[in-house]
Amino acid sequence: MGNKKFWEIRNSAADDDTVDILLYGEIQSDGSYFPGKNSSTSFAEDLNSCGGKNINLRINSPGGNIFEAQAIYNLLKAYKGRVTSHIDGVCASAATVVACAAKSIIMPANSLFMIHNPACYMDDVAEADKLRKTADMLDSTKASIVNVYLAKTKGKITEDKIRSMMDSETWMTSEEALGNGFVDEVDDFGVNVALNDGGSSGEWNFNAAYQSAAGRIGQNDDRKETGKERGTGNR
Numbered sequence: 001m002g003n004k005k006f007w008e009i010r011n012s013a014a015d016d017d018t019v020d021i022l023l024y025g026e027i028q029s030d031g032s033y034f035p036g037k038n039s040s041t042s043f044a045e046d047l048n049s050c051g052g053k054n055i056n057l058r059i060n061s062p063g064g065n066i067f068e069a070q071a072i073y074n075l076l077k078a079y080k081g082r083v084t085s086h087i088d089g090v091c092a093s094a095a096t097v098v099a100c101a102a103k104s105i106i107m108p109a110n111s112l113f114m115i116h117n118p119a120c121y122m123d124d125v126a127e128a129d130k131l132r133k134t135a136d137m138l139d140s141t142k143a144s145i146v147n148v149y150l151a152k153t154k155g156k157i158t159e160d161k162i163r164s165m166m167d168s169e170t171w172m173t174s175e176e177a178l179g180n181g182f183v184d185e186v187d188d189f190g191v192n193v194a195l196n197d198g199g200s201s202g203e204w205n206f207n208a209a210y211q212s213a214a215g216r217i218g219q220n221d222d223r224k225e226t227g228k229e230r231g232t233g234n235r
Contacts, residue, residue, distance in 0.1 A: 006039070006061075009046055018054040027064030027072075027094050040071035047075055054082045057102055063093025066118055066141060073148065076101035087111040087174075087183070096182070097145060100152040105183040107174040113182055115149070115162075116169035118142055142166065149182070156181030 006025040012018040029038045057076070063069075076083050076098070085091075085102035092114035099105055107113065118141040120134065142163075149162045157165075157180050165180075174186045 005042065005046075006064075007043065007046070009050065012056060015054070018056060019050050020056045020058060022058045023095065023098065024058075024060045024088075026062060027069050027098070029065045029068045039065075039068050040075065043072050044075050047079060050079075050081065052080045055079070055084070057083055057085045057099070058088050059085060059091045059095055059099055060087075060089035061092065061095035061098075062090060063095045066094045066097065066145070069094035069097040070144060070148075073097050073101040087113065090114070097148050100148050100182075104185065105152075106185045106187050107177055107183040108187050109174050111174055113172045113174070113177040114170065115166050115172075115182075117166045118145065153181030 006023065006028060008022045008024070010020045010022065012020050027039070029040075055076075083102040085099040085105040087099065087105065087107040088111065090112045091099050091107075092112070093116060096113060096115055118138050120138065122134065126134070145166070146159060146162055150159060153162070172180065172182065174183065177183045178186050
């Protein structure tokens with residue numbers, strides 16, 4: 001991650017009353033770009049600087065830290081301007097939670113939307129009680145994600161269906177995501193966002209992000225990870 005954020009705010013070329021937020025990369029809790037701050041704290045400050053303007057939230061992300069994603073979701077839901085999510089490539093895992101904060105989600109025909117269960121790895125010896133507590137934590141985390149998806153899909157699919165899709169790690173095309181209620185519109189426009197101008201966007205590799213994020217769930221002082229989900233496009 002270095003000293004770069006996984007998001008970038010730009011003025012919209014099309015509308016003076018709109019800003020673009022590019023969420024291109026893995027959602028992380030590392031606050032190295034602002035010492036002592038996690039990503040949701042820094043994101044809140046940047047969001048406040050938008051001054052209530054409408055937001056185009058452009059997403060191309062494999063996911064990452066689910067707890068940071070939930071915090072960013074709540075920040076965007078409380079934002080007074082209109083938020084529209086555009087899936088510019090892949091929206092997987094924890095990134096889908098962030099996307100669901102928008103008033104509407106637009107997904108081009110060539111993009112992908114993936115949901116799955118939260119998971120973690122444990123790099124330490126664990127007794128049965130610790131394993132049970134970890135399982136309980138993952139169950140509660142899943143319930144919080146399901147609540148986000150239920151609010152977004154608005155009855156198009158049942159809670160049992162959502163849980164089953166998460167169990168199976170479901171990758172959806174734009175038409176499938178539309179049919180299931182996860183997105184509101186399928187578009188065929190090209191993505192005209194500049195990705196190679198030295199900014200934070202366009203510099204991540206999906207496979208590398210997957211390898212670095214897979215199975216992690218956050219971090220403490222001895223660098224154990226907590227708060228991420230397993231699999232391709234990890235939370």
